Amino acid sequence: MASKHTQILKKDYPWVTSPLIASAPMRLIATPTLAIEVSLAGGLGFLGVGTDITKFSPWLNEASSILQSSPILNASEDVLPIGVGFICWGVDLPTALSIFSSAPQKPAAAWLFAPKDSKDLVSWTEGIRQTTDGNTKIWIQVGTVAMALDIVKSCKPDVLVIQGADAGGHGLAQSSSIISLLPECADALATEGFGNIPLIGAGGIMDGRGVAAALTLGASGACMGTRFLATPEAVISQGYKNAVVEARDGGVATARTTVYDKIRGTIGWPESYNARGVLNQSFWDNDKGMSDEENERLYEEEIKKGDAGWGDQGRMTTYAGTGVGLIQKIQPAGGIVREVLKDAKERLAATRGLFKGSNVGS
Amino acid sequence: MASKHTQILKKDYPWVTSPLIASAPMRLIATPTLAIEVSLAGGLGFLGVGTDITKFSPWLNEASSILQSSPILNASEDVLPIGVGFICWGVDLPTALSIFSSAPQKPAAAWLFAPKDSKDLVSWTEGIRQTTDGNTKIWIQVGTVAMALDIVKSCKPDVLVIQGADAGGHGLAQSSSIISLLPECADALATEGFGNIPLIGAGGIMDGRGVAAALTLGASGACMGTRFLATPEAVISQGYKNAVVEARDGGVATARTTVYDKIRGTIGWPESYNARGVLNQSFWDNDKGMSDEENERLYEEEIKKGDAGWGDQGRMTTYAGTGVGLIQKIQPAGGIVREVLKDAKERLAATRGLFKGSNVGS
16 A cells, blocks of 8 residues: 555655655745755645735746756656645635646646635636646645545545644644544545545654654655744744744643634634644733733734744744644754655664564564 | 663563553553453553542452463562552542552552642652552653653653543643654653653554554553453443444544533542543533533433443543544454554554655665
């Protein structure tokens, strides 16, 4: 099974090192520079168009231009060796399709997330496949076994991203971690005849240990978002990066909440979603009963502080996953891809050593 | 590091197969039969004394008696090759110590969980070590990095159990899954000079894939609770076992809540704890605003239905972790221990295969 998935991924993204490491399409944070650095290092980088379709065309042009001077070995000429992520409830599909249509190089993958209604993903999938002659592969993000089964039946995506509750930023308010979600999805998909679709694990993965764990749980690759926040390439302020490096004990330093959406005036997320971020003064004031209006006013004031507005004493939103405490420094994105693969491989070898001398399975 | 931990575990529990598989001390569910079956299969089974100290002495006698007819190879004569788990806030320490003192065979390990105040664990640790001449090793369960650091400094336990948010039954209301919690604890402990304490991963682990994941994340062994509910040895009703086998999509079929404690009149848990169980009518009625009194009354009525009172349409409490959807059948506990070890070993080998042909780390 594993080998079949690896072959599919190798065929669709021929420059990619196995197992596949993807960078998440973090909205307006993952721009061409980050996505390309990840792909140049043998991963698959995604652009975070999110809900802002005006960025799509300029970013494709920018990426094509960068890649002319730094071409990626094994990448085909028709295909841009990066992906693009959409938050579907906030994007007009015909507009997106017209940009796909006029793009000289089609992105290698489109990552679809959070439609108003899961049925909308059928039009997205069919539209993108038709418009790009199948050159843009369809990745769909799910967070429950039921969603996974529903989506494979209606859309037959090329890849399913299985996101657990530890993930930073937006995701389902109610879900498990990938510890149980990945194997339960893998089993349910295999039982229903969809065992050939590669799964990518996401949520709480920060380093080679997490990547190795995702692979043993049934994924053919791993996606990281939070880890790539602490890179020179991520388009966020230094204050945000500092807050990511400084946070510790991610299970208690972060929580899933809607308070950050409220104070920032983000509206439109389906009700079943919230977002994980580092707890800060906005969170605690909300917890103590402060009105959204007052909390929003204090947030607007805090913006004036610049980088000092971040951190647990600040009010600037630091979306991050539970693994944020594992991040110790800011590091180039390409180095992260190479490091986590090397560490995952070594960790798997060391873990097999734990069975040495025992008579397991003999 | 791994090999050092394996040596410690092999020395302290010489009958155990590496890596160590433990069965959780589920309160009044894990009795001598379950604990012994797990140890006989090369694991370490725990008795779930929980808050009911009256069970401790009779269970030790029962276990000694069973083990006289089914002795465990490599177990020393002074030590009972099973452990015992206490919910510390609900147990009088002097009473527990007097039973340790008079026991002809000391249990191999004491698992300490949920004290009123974490400082109480110092008296527990010192008391048990003195009373048993160090024959009973100290296992302490934690759910955050801060707790792990606090406990190793104050108690120097023999083993730390790192429990993630996916776990069934009681645990911290706020924590991450072991995906990030295990590696962050491992790093923090190593940095502070406590890297020699073996870690056991718990929470959402159901099969060889979960065991393999826990090991890659930094554990030297894995503990399962929910999986052992679906065994002939677990002392729960057939209705409870059926509900465990039938539940699917554990991330949405279960939730962390205090509602089941309320309707069952369980009082005494420190405020930072709640418990994960399968969602049922008690949960939904509470969600819709039903009073605790009315919900409790309906629960008391439901008891009369016997096995039919379980399941998502019932009201009997089904504590279970997010991995409950992976359980397909009732199976003897010893077979589970052997199967998960064999599957974990095979899965690690298969996962290494994903790197085949790639130039990672070369």
